[in-house]
Amino acid sequence: MSTPADHREGAHHGGGAVVGDGGAIHDIGYRRYDGERLGPLSIERALFVEGLRGAFGLGRTTKAKIVPFLLLAALLLPTVIITLVRVLTGDLLPVTYAAYLHSTQVLIAIFVASQAPALVSRDLRHRVVSLYFSRPITRTGYVRAKFAAMASATFLLMCAPLVSLFAGALIAELSFREEFPEFLIGIAAAALIALLLAGISLAIASCTPRRGIGVAAIIAVLLVLAVVEQFVDAIGNETGHDALEEWSSVLSPFSLVRSIAHHLLRGDTLSIAAAPSTATGLGYLAAWAGFIALTVGFLVLRYRKVSVS
Amino acid sequence: MIISTSGLTRRFGSITAIDGLTLKVEAGTVGLVGANGAGKSTLIKILLGLLPASSGAASVLGHDVKADGIAIRRRVGYMPEHDCLPPDVTATEFVVHMARMSGLPFSVARERTADTLRHVGLYEERYRAMGGYSTGMKQRVKLAQALVHDPELVLLDEPTNGLDPAGRDEMLELIARIDSEFGISVLVTSHLLGELERVCDSVVLIDGGKLMRHTMTADVTGATGIVALEVDGDNAPLAALLTSRGVAAVAVGRTLEVQVAEEQQFDIVRDAVVELSLGLVRLERRRHHMTELFVPTEGDAHVDAS
Numbered sequence: 001m002s003t004p005a006d007h008r009e010g011a012h013h014g015g016g017a018v019v020g021d022g023g024a025i026h027d028i029g030y031r032r033y034d035g036e037r038l039g040p041l042s043i044e045r046a047l048f049v050e051g052l053r054g055a056f057g058l059g060r061t062t063k064a065k066i067v068p069f070l071l072l073a074a075l076l077l078p079t080v081i082i083t084l085v086r087v088l089t090g091d092l093l094p095v096t097y098a099a100y101l102h103s104t105q106v107l108i109a110i111f112v113a114s115q116a117p118a119l120v121s122r123d124l125r126h127r128v129v130s131l132y133f134s135r136p137i138t139r140t141g142y143v144r145a146k147f148a149a150m151a152s153a154t155f156l157l158m159c160a161p162l163v164s165l166f167a168g169a170l171i172a173e174l175s176f177r178e179e180f181p182e183f184l185i186g187i188a189a190a191a192l193i194a195l196l197l198a199g200i201s202l203a204i205a206s207c208t209p210r211r212g213i214g215v216a217a218i219i220a221v222l223l224v225l226a227v228v229e230q231f232v233d234a235i236g237n238e239t240g241h242d243a244l245e246e247w248s249s250v251l252s253p254f255s256l257v258r259s260i261a262h263h264l265l266r267g268d269t270l271s272i273a274a275a276p277s278t279a280t281g282l283g284y285l286a287a288w289a290g291f292i293a294l295t296v297g298f299l300v301l302r303y304r305k306v307s308v309s
Numbered sequence: 310m311i312i313s314t315s316g317l318t319r320r321f322g323s324i325t326a327i328d329g330l331t332l333k334v335e336a337g338t339v340g341l342v343g344a345n346g347a348g349k350s351t352l353i354k355i356l357l358g359l360l361p362a363s364s365g366a367a368s369v370l371g372h373d374v375k376a377d378g379i380a381i382r383r384r385v386g387y388m389p390e391h392d393c394l395p396p397d398v399t400a401t402e403f404v405v406h407m408a409r410m411s412g413l414p415f416s417v418a419r420e421r422t423a424d425t426l427r428h429v430g431l432y433e434e435r436y437r438a439m440g441g442y443s444t445g446m447k448q449r450v451k452l453a454q455a456l457v458h459d460p461e462l463v464l465l466d467e468p469t470n471g472l473d474p475a476g477r478d479e480m481l482e483l484i485a486r487i488d489s490e491f492g493i494s495v496l497v498t499s500h501l502l503g504e505l506e507r508v509c510d511s512v513v514l515i516d517g518g519k520l521m522r523h524t525m526t527a528d529v530t531g532a533t534g535i536v537a538l539e540v541d542g543d544n545a546p547l548a549a550l551l552t553s554r555g556v557a558a559v560a561v562g563r564t565l566e567v568q569v570a571e572e573q574q575f576d577i578v579r580d581a582v583v584e585l586s587l588g589l590v591r592l593e594r595r596r597h598h599m600t601e602l603f604v605p606t607e608g609d610a611h612v613d614a615s
């Protein structure tokens with residue numbers, strides 16, 4: 001079998017050696033492989049890394065990189081401005097890490113909405129799942145890898161402005177002793193938000209093989225939840241139902257985590273007037289865990305039903 | 310033995326997709342033939358350990374399908390019937406990823422991807438996004454992802470589907486090489502009986518989930534006593550002459566079907582052609598075709614014989 005590719009490879013490896021008439025000296029036929037084969041966990045890790053990179057468009061087309069990096073820039077820009085104001089004017093500006101995540105929630109929601117369908121809808125639409133599930137990876141392992149990838153990507157996205165904000169605070173010579181614990185609370189809040197959003201977004205995305213529908217559905221759900229939360233909060237405020245006002249934040253992922261940060265981590269969220277209460281905090285944490293269990297459980301069941309052919 | 314099933318049954322509600330199938334398949338290339346809905350894809354899913362059997366047992370490469378699905382899927386490659394390629398990545402990127410999903414380390418995955426794509430006949434195209442591939446190229450990539458991790462057995466579900474006659478021949482040639490050159494056993498399904506006899510050591514015919522026949526191809530397509538004879542002229546006098554000399558000859562269109570029992574009778578045929586001053590165009594020993602065997606006996610099996 002002499003082909004153009006063989007000729008080229010032959011020429012390349014041969015380094016100008018005399019190769020006779022054909023030149024196809026490197027067609028060595030089929031080679032068996034009896035080297036190392038990785039186990040299901042290593043395969044899951046490879047799928048996780050691919051998904052994590054893919055969420056930022058790495059290893060995908062140039063077009064796929066635009067949205068994640070635009071959002072990253074949009075999240076970082078205010079932190080640079082805040083730092084500049086702090087350094088140049090000496091005005092310390094009331095910004096905290098947990099509050100920053102809450103006020104940029106639309107950007108984070110867009111990131112999740114745009115990337116979750118890319119992670120799972122694509123495999124469903126083009127039926128690549130049948131190739132995954134005919135390999136040594138379990139359906140639960142597939143869900144685990146995708147969930148970890150989505151959560152990690154969202155977490156890293158949120159970490160970027162927090163780190164920038166913290167570095168800026170140090171440059172502006174704010175007290176390290178005061179800033180550092182708040183920074184850590186911000187990172188913890190980012191982790192809690194990331195896990196919650198990954199569950200919700202993947203559960204929605206796994207229901208449709210159409211990417212566009214997935215994007216719209218996730219955005220809609222996250223925005224509607226935020227609006228409903230504010231609505232219920234306002235009703236509680238107007239009618240004097242404190243419980244309604246206090247628990248309304250369960251309805252929105254960002255507010256839910258902000259409440260955990262306030263009540264349990266005792267962070268400064270700038271917005272919650274009620275005194276921190278561990279009991280309330282644990283209630284919110286239970287709600288958070290419940291949402292994760294619900295969405296991940298749904299994903300596992302969903303993928304058990306996905307057909308291979 | 311690469312595949313063995315005993316009393317394998319799978320029901321979906323009131324439908325019995327696989328019905329008491331007992332089968333032993335030796336290493337080599339085996340064809341699984343049946344009409345659409347005969348249970349071929351269901352059987353493949355059971356063999357991959359992805360679908361539990363309702364009753365009965367099956368093992369692949371010595372692993373029980375129920376208990377050891379992962380072990381089977383490590384050593385088996387699967388090419389689905391349907392499209393399964395994302396359009397926005399290149400064949401190289403895709404097959405490397407699939408190799409890693411089969412457990413190959415990254416550098417090995419890249420090396421074997423390049424090799425495998427070359428073996429299935431994909432060269433420059435492998436650096437282009439797969440969305441623009443022809444059906445033939447897509448089938449090659451699907452085959453490559455099933456072979457890239459060097460399995461011991463590949464399950465190919467209707468690999469010739471949607472291909473034109475030339476593409477079909479190329480795919481069959483490729484399938485023949487998987488066993489003969491690569492040393493990988495093959496289970497290949499088709500709803501066309503005719504095409505598989507060229508590449509398979511044995512053919513399993515199923516219908517309604519039941520085993521109809523399991524035959525070694527060599528037994529079936531062995532030589533017959535009939536020789537096809539074609540001459541460039543009127544063959545009627547030749548038929549008469551041959552018959553008068555004790556060699557039965559019947560004209561079928563331009564071809565004479567000559568019943569040859571002994572070696573010496575070839576000499577009689579040759580001499581007769583020379584005596585009548587005819588030019589000998591073709592003298593060929595007829596082989597049986599699988600279709601002759603299956604179709605009359607299994608008249609109710611809806612197999613497209615081609």
